[in-house]
Amino acid sequence: TQLKLMRQEQVDELRSLRTSFETFSQKMAEDGSKALIEALKEVIRDFNTQINEQFGENFKHLNASVEKLVIWQQQYKEELDKLQLMQKSSAEDLNNAASGLSLFIDRA
Template identity: 60%
Template structure:
């Protein structure tokens, strides 16, 4: 069920993006950007809703597992490790979906032909806010997992505790690496856009100078 909730959140994300891009007109940026931003808001709201639903269902599942374990005199070591692995897989799947969404948004951002500095700044701020919100949600997932590990520590042996701590450490390292790469890609996209602006500005200045020369020549004639 947590996987289904996260998948529905991802589906809603892409639907929101599709809605925002459906009526986007590159020749009319000023009127198209508000519609695009509304679609992006819908996309991230559905993604957040899917993650929260997954966290809630996983929390109920952890309480259920703990209740079952408390009824037994001893806990099977292999079963406990399997439960931890299932949680890791769920979190990894959520992280994968989030990174795919961010990659898709970055690609769309690179391909957009911006004609207004105001619109460019607005979209960049939206992307920064979405990345900050995603990082916060990842922190919540990690805290949920740490809580689970703490509960398991009360019932399991020291060997299981060590195994869970090692898994958490490895997961945190992978999260840091993946988000680092994602922000690098976003910075590259913004850098490329700024270079395009400078080139376009230079082209406009050259064109204006040529028109002035032509006008002066016609006046002399």
């Protein structure tokens, strides 16, 4: 009977130990999953922050470049307008010179 009682006690202890281990392993799995999820959230948050900073910087450079391009286009347009006026003036001067030369040849 003593052996039987000891055996029953060992079986009860083993069941208790098994239950404790299952509870422990389940708790560890949950904690591990939570820690992994938190770590992934942190990595994603850092990645998004870095992407936003990088794209923000790139867009700042792009905006500055576009602004310079618009200024250059405006200056180029003004220069073209001046050149067109000078070309018209030169064409008129050449026409006047041709008329004067034609008149000179007619009189000569």
